[in-house]
Amino acid sequence: MPSWSRWVLRFFVSAACAAAAVALVGCATPLPNAPRASSQALPPAAGSPLVQLVEASGIPSGQSGFWPIPQGAYALDARLTLLREATQSLDLQYYFLANDGVGRAVMRELRNAAARGVRVRLLLDDLYTRDIESDLQALQTFANVEVRLFNPFTLGRHSASGRLLNFVGDFRRLNHRMHNKAFIADGALAVVGGRNLADEYFLRSRDANFIDMDVLVGGKLVPEIASLFDRYWNSEQVFPLHAVDAASGAPPDLQRAFARRVDDPVLTPAIAPPEEPDAMGEPPLSRTLRQGRQPFVPANAIAVADLPSKAGARAGQAAPAFEDTVTHHYIDTLRRAQSEIMIFSPYFVPGRKGVEYLREARDRGVEVRVITNAMSTSDEPIVNVGYQHYREQLLGMGVQLYELSATRSEADPALKQALGSSRGRLHAKMAFVDRRIVMVGSMNVDLRSAYSNTEIGVGIDSPELAKLILDAYRADNFAGVYQVQLKPEGGGVQWIGRDAQGEQVLVDEPEVSMVQRFKLWLQFLFVSEDLL
The missing domain is CATH 3.30.870.10 (Endonuclease Chain A)
Structure with a gap:
């Protein structure tokens, strides 16, 4: 994905640019008063x-x-x-x-x-x-x-500079x-x-x-x-x-x-x-x-999308109720889990409420697994800093965390064949409930998807489809990932990589230097969690 955080960082870090923008733009910029003809989807074409x-x-x-x-x-x-x-x-x-x-x-x-x-x-x-x-x-x-x-x-x-000035001067609207x-x-x-x-x-x-x-x-x-x-x-x-x-x-x-x-x-x-x-x-x-014939898995399903007004493009417009959001439907489906929840999200910042929803699941004995990007793999490493704030708490609850790693994916023959010499990054947004309900769409598990961006998703009731996808991702035998665990002696986390050669244990963030971690930590000071 193009780096949204670079926009955000330019806004918050570059104080001089922000001051100039506010002076030049000053307030929300007017939207065009443009007539547009309404149109509807056409029926299936004979x-x-x-x-x-x-x-x-x-x-x-x-x-x-x-x-x-x-x-x-x-x-x-x-x-x-x-x-x-x-x-x-x-x-x-x-x-x-x-x-x-x-x-x-x-x-x-x-x-x-x-x-x-x-x-x-x-x-x-x-x-x-x-x-x-x-x-x-x-x-x-x-x-x-x-x-x-x-x-x-x-x-x-x-x-780019002109759009940045517009962004700063009309941040409330253009952030959505x-x-x-x-x-x-x-x-x-x-x-x-x-x-x-x-x-x-x-x-x-x-x-x-x-x-x-x-x-x-x-x-x-x-x-x-x-x-x-x-x-x-x-x-x-x-x-x-x-x-x-x-x-x-x-x-x-x-x-x-x-x-x-x-x-x-x-x-x-x-x-x-x-x-x-x-x-x-x-x-x-x-x-x-x-x-003349496409293989399909038949199933009952729903499609949901946030209301366009979630973006609040008109000044003073009230945001839709949370119950009308894709995130609400997603959480409501997760809360019906009886045995297992598996979440794939490239950008995973659950927030306080998200942690509580997962705690509820764990208290009911539901196994919870989350697959996301390692800091070194993510195209938005600052988002990973937000995720780190919840990592130990989630592990303490018994949530299993897995992080896709560049070096681990190189050791996975199937991933290596698909990616060639390029770096692989997780971007799939999907969740599985009891290996029966499949949720696929555009939504990440973060506050930006919950409250700022509009999203779309489908929920599909099909054990057969769930098996096809999980087998394709080899979800029961992850090879290109590190499993993140609490250190046995306490005080932090460690990364476990497993393959045919045995087990590898790392006690520092894989493939990220101390200098890189420090820079990201500094940047994080200027960016609120709901902007990640």
Whole structure:
């Protein structure tokens, strides 16, 4: 994920910049008074190959079908297949669309779909749009395409420093972001999970890649996900791109420049579908579409999303009740556990209330396991400082903690094959209750997800799906992690790494120097826990 904490640190640490910003901006910046037409998701498209695939795949009436996508290449193939095969509608809602190979490939396919007559609605959070703004301006000039932005910056959009000044002067509004990720094609298939649209979420970065999780959805739940998209698309927190930023050129010029970027085989390399079966032994979506049948696990499920007004984009607007949040649904599901809770969260800062919920579970005899990133592995190491404040307390309650480590993942043959020479980082956001209820979506277990950002998630009642995902992650035989334990003699924690060669015990934070820890500790003094 792009580093949100760098924004926060610039704000709190750079006092001179903050003072200048307040002097220049002074107060909340006005949002444009822009008319926007309301629109709704289109019904399943008759004759669409995606609709035909779902109909032929045997999902029982009244249920939904799910297929897990833990591997990046298969997750990218699924999205590109939906983009290329849609005949009527594409609705995409994302936190981050990158100016890289994956991002440009997605924008190219959106243009191509629009040229086929497909209605394209692209909804992005505005935090990281600066690097793709010219492409978005060009994309919206094509027939059948509309681009909208959530909670936009209104000043200094074209420079990092300008956006920072706007951020500081309008902090209360701009601190709230849309973290949702949803992809809906022809009203027939949807993808929901943790991945943004950038190279590192699909194992295509040379430096560092995310280990993530999506689910492909068909059947009853798809219209519900589409209605959640509509709620955002038509909300007062969302603005047409043209109302926020005027086009920087005539449409033909913008379109030619766009084509030079997205059609250039160097800038946007060709992406071939995977040749081998996935971790569950099935082919990628592009191939199952040709075969005419997609493996689905049928199940009952719900889809939930925070209200767009959680962002509070209008001055004086009351925040929604906590009972209306994804976090509340998540906690409510965890509290129904009878035997086991397993949580995967790359950024894990449970807060006082989160600790109490887990204590309640432990008091009922429920086994609790949490898998997160080690400080050295995380792309947001300052978040790990917040997590450390709860580590000993959680271990004292009997919560089992595991941290993904760069060196441990290199010793895991499967992870090493997937990651190559790049560093691996956990980004999957999912939880399992009694190995029956599966929760997958965009929500991290932290205060930012609970109170500031908007999120989306699905809850699926399926022991079969839970087993498929946990087996794919080898959750009963973690190899690429350290288990964190209290030191036997007391006074701190230690890290245990286990493999065929035996057991390794470390008494200091793995792969992090004393100087790095001290710098992060200093930074943490300037950042409140709810901003991590």
